[in-house]
Amino acid sequence: MKILVDTNVVLDVLCNRAEFVDASSRVWKCCEVGKIKGYLSALSVPNIVYILRKELTPQRTQEIIEQLAMIFDVVDLRGSDLKSAAALHASDYEDALHMCQASRIHADYIVTRNIRDFMDSRIPALKPSELLERIF
DSSP: OEEEEOHHHHHHHHTTOTTTHHHHHHHHHHHHTTSSEEEEETTHHHHHHHHTTTTOOHHHHHHHHHHHHHHSEEEOOOHHHHHHHHHTTOSOHHHHHHHHHHHHTTOSEEEOSOGGGGTTOSSOEEOHHHHHHHHO
16 A cells, blocks of 8 residues: 655654654554555655754754655655646645645555545545544
């Protein structure tokens, strides 16, 4: 099974968001041990660093990027993705990019807590807890 993991799921773990960290951490673990093939958009990495910038030292930034690269394959961002995402006329361009990247890598699911913004995606979106229900 191949999944594209949305930025919010990564931030659940890195920020230890109490309400969401359990399911999101379990998804990470499934990717880490190879039960699921996890992908992360190249766009997510700088967004994560930007969101956490006030809490990160350069060393911690490097550690996080290395950790993400060990657990997830990073999907490159292509010019064709930029154009395809714009053509979707989605309300959230970043989500549209994720849809295009997930489609390009033939992902089975996009894992996100923001299901609503992926309603028009060709790749179904699942919450972390929903994905876990399907694999366990």
